[in-house]
Amino acid sequence: MAENDAPATTLKRTPLYEAHKALGARLVEFGGWEMPVQYSGILEEHRAVRERAGLFDVSHMGEFRVEGAGALAFLQSLVPNDVSRLVDNQALYSQICRPDGGTLDDLLIYRRGEGRYMVVVNAGTMPKDWRWFSQHAAGHDDLTLANISDETALLALQGPLATHILQPLTDTPLSEIAYYHFRPGVVAGIECLISRTGYTGEDGFELYCAPASAVTLWNMLLEAGKSSGLLPAGLGARDTLRLEAGYCLYDHELTEEITPLEAGLGWSVKLNKDADFIGKQALVEEKANGLRRKLVGIELRERGVPRAGYAISKDGEHIGAVTSGTMCPTLGRAAAMGYVPPASAQIGTEISVDIRGKLMPAVIVPLPFYKRAK
């Protein structure tokens, strides 16, 4: 069997590193961090999230505070979504783009109050994003930026039993927090932002707290969830869950060469909002002239797993590539996402995927692969 080499540089660790080791986690490098890829196994953790609940340490994500009278205008100039639509205690999903429309990262923006925002970015891109935010802050008055990534821990409790597990630990009535809304609260005696957001396609909460409280919060949640079958879940299951749900992962479905429109994220791009933003002109033009590529769902017609980077061809011509692929536990078969030209993107289009030298027949299918029952 071929083996991967261990990473050479020092990796960052979240406050939960020792807790992960104590739980027998297998740790891997991700975005410059040493993170748990699995505890009991990816399939088991994935199923736990779909059927009961799973608890993820996502403290490696980056967070910025963006505050001041000029904060809204500043954010509006950086992201394609319309930040002015946010009310207090609401969040939205967007991206930061280059002038040519290519995606630098995807992110969430939380409105804590007027002139008070928190931006949550991906772990590996946090340094790049911070430089981007800092550079572009230069032209703006009444604006303070702070990189609070090192002061912020983040746990994600996801699954149909998430509310049932979390409610006994907090006075905050969770049923009052709608999807993509949040509240400051206290969970198991620990101050948190309780956010009804997630990356799994299930109901659930993301809890932002101080790093010094993370281990206690983690242990209290695991204890509280024991009788409900809550399992700690790692990045492996996080990936299979988000792929089934059709969510993009930066560096796969989104890169600096790919626009949000090509990734099917047009719903989060508000070209008509009352503010210019970096990349707007390029996106306006792409929308008018036609997308260069489209993100599609792919299923093989035979056994096999399409993986990131595998070539897609049609009628003997190389037309695109897989961006993510895996065995999807809830589907019971392998599924993938990838890019093809719009002319080949219709549901039902027959394509081939090059799996290590063999051309395997495949078909374009709708995204997402999985949608939870309402």
Next chain:
Amino acid sequence: MTASEQPDNLKYAETHEWVRVEGDEATIGISDFAQDELGDVVYLDLPWDEAGTREIRTGEHFGDIESVKATSELFAPIGGTILRANKALRDSAELVNSDPYGQGWMLVIKMSNPADLDKLMDAVAYTRFLDTASH
């Protein structure tokens, strides 16, 4: 994490395949260490229908093993003619995880050069190899 097992009666390759020799036949699979490293095995790509016809050389890439996260290549620890492939693994790839030395066997071959077995490690040497390779 529990320590992996390396049965005494087998020989092992650095690429984590094992060999059980019975006369001039060799049964091949992957070690407990390897299945644990892979995680949940979901598919195997083996020469299912090439029994009696396919010759593989020592060290040849004879198949692929798919876990949820990644694909890994399988290398023949010993060469010869393929006699049988374990077709149970087509529908129950998880046997590689649950029983890597038993029901998780992959191929039986008729060895063409048994002397190549000398290049493999015994259980003691393989265990030492695993200890030095891990952090």
